[in-house]
Amino acid sequence: MAIRLPRTDVVIVGGGWTGLTAAYELAHAGRRCVVLERGQFRHTVPDLQSPAMHDELKYALRYALMMDTARNTLTFRNRPEEIALPMRRLGSFLPGEGLGGAGVHWNGQLWRPLPSDLRIRSHYTDKYGAAFIPEELSIQDWGVTYEELEPHFDFFEKICGTAGKAGNLRGQKQEGGNPFEGQRSDEYPNEPMKQPLATTLFGEAAAREGFNPFPMPSANVTKTYTNPYGAVLHPCTYCGYCERFGCGYYAKADPIICVYDRLKGHENFTLRTQSTVMRVNKAPDGKSATGVTYIGDDGREYEQPADMVLLCAYGLWNVHLLLLSGLGQPYDPATNEGVVGRNYAYQTMASTRVFFNGKHRFNPFMGAGALGMVADDFNGDNFDHASLDFVGGGYIAVTQTNGRPVETTPIPSNTPTWGAAFKNAAREHYNSTLTITMHGSSMTRRANYLDLDPTYTDDLGRPLLRLTFDFPDNDRRMSRHVTAQALRIGRAMGGSLVEQSERASDPYSIVPYQTTHNTGGAVIGTDPKTSAVNRFGQLWDQHNVFVFGACLFPQNIGYNPTGSVMGLAYWTLAAIKSQYLANPRPLMGGSP
Amino acid sequence: MPREQMPAPGSAPLLLRRRTVLAAALALAHPGWVFAQGVPVPDKGEFFFLSDREARILTAAVDRILPQDRWPSASQAGVVEFLDYQLATEWGQGDRLFQQGPHQAGTPQQGYQLPHTPAELYRAALADASWNAFVTASPGEQDNMLKALEKGEARLGDISGATFFTALRQNTIEGYFCDPIHNGNKGMAGWRMLGFPGANAYYLTEVDRFDLDYAREPSGVAHRPDEAMPPPAQRRGQ
């Protein structure tokens, strides 16, 4: 029998960006918040300190800060006809675990969506006609607009001390920023990062080719900065141990520095680590949740009653918890009915390598997770799609994140991958090769979805989440088109060899790292038939359960997700504070 | 745009042959430093996990993956000691590997599906009799045998050659370029070969100096003599 704990106002599943932020905002709104985090307690000091943190093998390759796949993972297949098998070790994406979640080991590339991204179906229909949208796609509007989210994007950029240059300040185009972005109410809080040679060459070549390059918006901060919660960040040292590592310099915005440190000790805040939530408990009438059941750090089962339940466990695991708890109708691709697990999407990545054969010294080890120059000319609908046969796009960028040597052996494709020729090539190209990234959108279709696996279980005996995914043809066409633009820039850079590889030209594989940008499965919207939550992130049927994270995205944008995730998080929290707390109820009409 | 130079490195690359030779050389150059690199030495015999036969096979194999040239071969740079320690400790013993059955072959897109931990994979694959001839074969013959594994044309008992070769290649590169605290990259030979300065990383004033010849002596994560890796539980092969 579970040990029943005293009631709390709010129980929050997960201690990453979304969970700690929700706790901060609601604790300060006078609500007692309990955060349950399955992983360990950890802190910048001493757990993320250099030089011990600067161990490529331990952190980047053995995933010391990430989810323990011996205990819990998911199963995967490309197509519904196949048998899904467990992801037995991490690869394609690297979910977080422990205080701060994946926000501890992210890059900090901090983006907003385009206004048109959020009303994608209406936008394409208005501009190109309804018949333009490929039939295979189940894309839909978000039900919340850029204008509604803008103040929240702005606030999160300030929480992170984001370094960047505005391109559109209250409708005025700004030199040096992204000319395609939506209107911003304010400039970035910090100046852009210093640019090294590789990203500078890219920016120069892109400009010559008629693109509009600008520095990537970065949560690796550029000066000593105090965020709106009072957290102090310090200038990034360009150490090259950023993504997959924690930052011991207080220079990469993360949830521990930016939120937790300013919340700990608050009378309304309780954190319990090594506490894995098993399920959300429903009231007998099914109309609300009564709290959660979890396994505590002593291995015993607890029931935490609460007036509100916030799912902040990362997109994938929020969907898992919804399915395990019987909240919302599971999606069935055969009938196309149900909503939980529907519209899973990912990120469509491609790369173009430019070899300079010793002509340059790029010193790739002088890097930062969000250090780069970007051209956004072929993202979203920033370019005319009328004569094209796909929806979406992607940004084209050169980043200089790291030169960690196990991960950095760029060699021409006709070079053997081992032996004397390999060794020689690895040495020759290490310091004079750069990679242009295409970071593309990912559209949704019926056959890509999440449900529960019939065979495999986690260490607590629960069915694993099952992922069925392959790149839609729409995205393969998008990838080819946008990658061709990247090739143009690559050729203009003056390298001796330019080579491309596109992820979407092959079936999606769970093995090579692509991005930790898993989206959808509990999407936001205004129609209970096609969205798991209403436009405030609230479950349609259990009004005291709110969902956070990229599982809300109806399809994925061409940008990294966390700016959008946190814009939505603050939007939901604002609705909770201003509309829900005083009068708990469905904020939009319930199920039909 | 400033394009500038820093002084060229003063010392030629170290050519490393034996651990003892290296240890002595480094101990002279940097008193206390060999300790600081944290190489735990097993009580009995040369290795924690590998049998002498396994070590001989691996020495030959990793030296075809990264042969000696101006820079040390994989085994000269400690890759066999690296592998030994990796296989004897958490990763090798299946840490973070989801081991629940049923195990069944999947598509390449579904990734590793064997029931073996890395230690079991190496032990089973190296037990195959085809390795007996490998150790004494000529380098050309060795390459052909490795190529047959790589292409999946040869099997090692119940293990696909390609699966084992993929692991061996990846682990060899890890051992050559990892921080020396893991027993590979002896003398930081792998880092010196690339010009990678290692763990002590602070480039605020250098990052935007274009084409900078940054030739600083590399350094690893270990700064104190007590920062050695803990010895593993003994699991030496026969």
Ligand SMILES: Cc1cc2nc3c(=O)[nH]c(=O)nc-3n(C[C@H](O)[C@H](O)[C@H](O)COP(=O)(O)OP(=O)(O)OC[C@H]3O[C@@H](n4cnc5c(N)ncnc54)[C@H](O)[C@@H]3O)c2cc1C
């Ligand atoms: C290597 C890497 C690089 C990245 N780079 C970028 C980038 O540059 N830009 C960008 O926008 N995004 C990036 N991301 C993605 C970014 O990290 C995530 O979008 C963000 O951290 C998600 O925040 P979250 O709060 O939704 O989830 P998380 O940060 O994952 O937090 C969820 C927490 O919930 C816990 N949890 C899960 N299940 C349970 C349970 N049942 N009970 C209790 N606790 C549970 C987890 O342990 C975890 O700590 C990157 C991610 C990785 C891994």
